[in-house]
Amino acid sequence: MGFKMTETGGIDPDTWNRWHVVGCHDELPDDGARATRLLGRAITVERRGSGAEVRLTGGGALPVKVAYGYVWSSLGTPGPLFELPEHAEADRRNLNGCSFFVRTSPPRAIENFLDMAHFPFVHTGILGEEAHPDVKDYDVAISTDGREVVASNCHFYQPKAAAASTGGVDVTYRYRVPHPWCAILYKDSPAKPGRSDVIALFVQPCGEEEIVANLALFILDDDTPLPALRRFQQQIFVQDKPILENQMPRRLPLYPRADSPVRADKASIAYRRWLRQLGTSFGVLS
Amino acid sequence: MSYHPVASSRDLAGRHVFQACLLGQDIALWRADDGTVNAWENRCPHRGVRLSLGVNLGDRLMCRYHGWRYDSGSGACSHIPAHPEGPIPATLCARRFPVIEAGGLVFVALGDDTAALPTLPETAIPLRALPVGRPAEAIAAALAGAGLAAAGPLHFAETQGGATVHLLIQPASGTTCVIHGLADMSAEALPLQRHMSRLMESRRRAWEARP
Structure with missing residues (x-):
């Protein structure tokens, strides 16, 4: 090269x-x-x-x-x-939900963001509950131009899917990973049926094992006051932070058999394969 | 591999998961309701989260991250909530270390080829464990230099307050250790525990002081 x-x-x-x-x-x-x-x-x-x-x-x-x-x-x-066209849609509220310093590597944070199976155990009563832990099959692909990983047709039962939620629903998720340290979630909007709230994780790679995780919201919700929106995101992220800081090793292992993935981990498997294709060595163990 | 003390029996309270470190290896220690003591690599085989964050269910340990459950004794994974219908790969198992409980302490070896346990008093009360920011070998040299009788490379004995006190050094990492004390039960417990607590604190200050 x-x-x-x-x-x-x-x-x-x-x-x-x-x-x-x-x-x-x-x-x-x-x-x-x-x-x-x-x-x-x-x-x-x-x-x-x-x-x-x-x-x-x-x-x-x-x-x-x-x-x-x-x-x-x-x-x-x-x-x-990468493109994020929803940012320019006039009826969305765009805001930084929260920013947290976390002692982990950038890809560990992205992998956690792509993971639905932890909702019932880490975000109990909000994004999942222990009575509904099963992860149904979903679709994952690396785009043909190799520029992003996409996971779609993700369905999960959530007791309180958003700050504006009034009860439990089966939500549909779609994820894009258009950058090794940025992931975007498209999630059914409780306020505007047929459209999606967009929640993005933009990870600042301070070092290989230190990051700032920024949760960006591009949402269809004119009513929930700003402090309540922020509190909802903060509440979720403080549940993720101790998990991320207790994952060993801190850098994401890309070598075979480092972890024991199951079907629910298809997104993680594709993400790790994509990082290998990109030749990413920052924050990973090869 | 030698057995090293990593905890007091009382540290493994009911339904608790205790975190210990031996020679740089992070270990999750937990006691099942039937008394079985488990010493596992402190890392869920699924995604690497420390098992010491998990929940002791009495007969199984549940990982905090995805609720995977591992059986006491065998360490075998017996439940993956994301896929309740299974199947669970037969090889999916927490990594176990040999563990023995003796004399009020819990001993772990990092390999299966284990040497004998140190000889301990039959009835003894454990003293407060003392972490020290110095390597185990340096503390062993200091205790030997202070005239304590060596019962093993990391095992010393002395007489304090009319009782025989055993000091066993846990090599936690390359730069830190933990001293576990066992006092002969013939002495009255509380005054001796107080005396040893003060004595060991003052020794630690001297050991950790930079020259």
């Missing part, structure tokens, strides 16, 4: 040349830069009107893009960011 890993400090080219989320634009401080980390490097992120500036600490400016309410940057030469 002629690509020298030394130019990227040992980081694989796919990871090096992607856009990565480095903060929620609305939540950047009004004055001064915020210090954070990207792929193990210290960086600063500063709001500039509707744009932003990202710099290596004590070094040069990095590429910057503001999209979907977040600031994105890259250590390399990034191509286009």
